[in-house]
Amino acid sequence: MSVVTKPVTMPAPSFEAGTEDNYLTHTTGFLSWALTLDHKRIGLMYLAGVMASFAGGGVLALLIRLHLWNPNIDKTQALFSNQVYNQIFTLHGAIMVFLFIIPSIPAALGNFLLPIMLGTKDVAFPRLNLGSFYLWICGAAFFLFSLFATGLDTGWTFYTPYSIESRGPVVAATMGVFVLGFSSIFTGLNFIVTINTMRPPGMTWFRMPLFLWATYATAIIQVLATPVLGITVLLLAAERVLGIGIFDPKLNGDPVTFQHFFWFYSHPAVYIMILPAMGIISELMSVHSHKGIFGYRMIAYSSVAIALFGFLVWGHHMFTSGMADVTTIVFSALTFTVSIPSAIKVFNWIGTMYQGTVSLNTPMLYALAFIFLFTIGGLTGLFLGALSVDLHLHDTYFVVAHFHYVMMGGTLVAFLGGLFHWWPKMTGKMFNDFAGIVSAAIVFVGFNLTFLPQFVLGTRGMPRRYASYVEEFQDLHRLSTIGAMMLGAGLLVAGLTLLHSLFYGKKAPMNPWGGATLEWECQTPPPHDNFSTPPTVGDPYDFSNIEYDPKTGGYFKKK
Amino acid sequence: MSASSVQHSDDGHAHGHGHGHDGEFSHPMPIWMLLAVFFALLILTCLTVYQSQFDLGNMEIWASLTIATVKAGLVIAFFMHLLWDKPLNMIIILGSLIFVALFLGFTMMDADGYRENLIMNETLQESQPPAVNVAVSK
């Protein structure tokens, strides 16, 4: 259908050769990785890092659930002391938020994919990119220190005044957050500049894959919101070291101000976590339905809208903190605006599947799970955004369940879906699809078993962060713990599937799923410079000339 | 970059290459302009010091902030040559001010709202005479 003059790289023969230079084999040795400026290698290193953090945070989560198997009214029977329990949930939260979710999709998958999807050789500032990875390592080291030091017990939010008085290593942890914040800022900055200045000819804004739109919107938030977190934790550290008193009521400081500062970042940060996940789902829905995305522009605009609206609603975390009445009402009203672009996306994803040829493979199953879980997470968010309901549900398990549905059911599941989707491209190996499907099923069931009971617990008044509870909650808590174990097992299956593929996987074809975006026109795995000639840019969701080639088990683009 | 300017023209975005001509993107500022801006800044500094001698009551902070904003505008427009820069960069920096305003605006609006509920700690030091409530203002 197009009059493209550029010769299309023929997939089948070039792949058969199989000996070409790719980014994994381009250079060898430890230093060639440690000092690499290649966005793909940096992405892979991030991937290893965030996966390790996730494993650490996940083990802590399982410990929390194991502790809550019993009501722990009798302290001697409890698995952990209250103090240790506080430290475990604090580290679980902090590691998951700062080390895993925030860098997971943008820094790991985004780094790998963004330049390839865009059709460039690298991100705009490769050195900054590597620097941001080492900042991440440095921040992670601070967290490890907090883990092995006396134990941080403030909760991941570091609310004052307790964080000023706590005997835990708050300064180390806040410095970790500060450093991680800069890592995140530099990633975002790099992406914005890359997308703005390095698009090859033909790659107009509205020919960008939706994953890039989502990443772009995320990067805007990273650049605008994260500095405020930086100054917040810096002031908190100064509070502890110098006793500056800005957030300390003992010195006439104002702890509510701390919460404003903190949530001015941390609410938009929620969208740093979910927006790239939405981008992944947009890709997955379209590719695995083999049908153009429904409502491309609306999805693109809604990403930006979510990013901007995200800055207007931070006060809904503070309804019970002593905010002025009028502010609570304003924030409550504004909170509902975010649901509009989110709903547009969900609607469009479902519209994409309609009359498509849906392949129910591993990535698609994860994407379907995302839609289900994210919708529950989003809708329960509306409960919490409503002022009167929130006053009852604030700081209960309802909140815990809500944000796990969004963060874990949303971001983690999308991350896994994306990982399975792009795994062949990244490693050149196909995974066992059946094992992947099994993992998706276990994760889905286990996840709901873990967190649905928590909604019920929350509405019945079970407060979050408590190390013990009254007997009547025991059944629901045990259900939740069983679910958590199942979830852990499902994730283990997913991880093993991917590991297995590294050693025993078949060689991946260039385009195993039939995608139309540029990364599928790149060799598998991509060569060091991504494209030997600048690729021809077409509609990223035009599947009309994509055909299956039974010889390679993949798809190719007809001339 | 003629190719890219062609393809950018159709997307209607506030992007685009500010300079029409190829190759040359350096704009050396004339020395007289640099000096003129510098002296304007100095004069404004003197002005702001001078105006602080007078008591303008509540207007005082606005007066000094206005002068500071004018100075900052001069620095941005000329020293940072934003006037000759791409419009996108201007949007970026001015856009950031919107978010600063949001942040300050909401936080201050809220602080104003709950101020009456604050309990000020007046006994931070011993040997304090019972003092007039310092939280009172206006």
Added chain:
Amino acid sequence: MTTTVAHDTSANHQVEGHEHPSWLAHHFDDEQQQFDAGKMGMWLFLVTEVLFFSGMFCAYALYRNRNPEVFEFCSRFLNEKLGAINTGVLLFSSLTMAWAVRSSQLRETKTLIGMLGATLGCAAIFLGVKAVEYSHKWGLGLFPGKFFQSQLEHPVHTDNNYLWNLSIVPMILLVCFALYYAYGVIIASKFHQRVAGPLVIAALCFFGGVGLGTFLESEEHEEGSPVTHNATGEHAAHADHDHEHDHAQEHAVAESVKPAINFVAVDSTGMHDDVAVTPAELVTPVSAVNQKGMAGLFFSIYYCMTGVHAVHILGGMAVLTWLIVKAARFEFHSKYFGPVDNVGLYWHLVDFIWIFLFPLLYLIT
């Protein structure tokens, strides 16, 4: 869409053909793209800086709004003259920086190094003056928050200790730079001399700033200690005292303002006489302001804002040094001046922040 795709292939493939000059990174098509990317990145970084500082401006606005009398009272401990001098110094450094950008574009390397050196020197003067200000305040016990000690009645002047401590690092640096310069002379390397020269001068400028600050600070003392001077609030008020002899003067000032010093006008009209006759509900006892949670909080904000700003100055000095090294290697020309331009943008932002800090902290009446 089918039609627009076709034309671009030919336009862009020539990029592959011509080889990249040394200053052009491999992943950019041409110098313009490299420059645009760098510049946009810098502007975005400045956005993060603006938002970073906005947190402290927010804290400032909140507490000034809540306790305006505290800000009014405490601002009098800040030496307006030093603030104004520093503003001038920073503005001048902005001028030299903008000039440096111009020189780099025109490939006037000598001017470029001179201008970068001048910028570095101004930064050092700024820090020197700042060191005097800080040490003076520490000498008065004006520490942030929890450590604030009011010693208004018996101010101890131990500034020299603090100032000495603050000067140790610059002194070591001065020695190092001087040795480096000597080394450059001995091996007769023009390059090393070009780099070391500005560094030596900058290190000396720090002590110039210290000298200037000390001089102006002591001048202020002759006019009256900040407390007495400020309790009267107006230059006019102590103008008469200036004629008096220095020793007798101190007593006289102390006597004459003793009743006044105990009160701060909440809504000051600025007239000395008014303070005495202000109705009781309008005034706040100094003792209520002069304590950890009040004045201490002001000084917390003061140290946070100026301290973080000073850290940015230090960072700027580091990158300026890097630029001097690059300039001494004749690396910049009209197609590659991005680093100078971007450091310039950063430096102007630091100036930009100070333009707001100066009236907000020093000029409260």
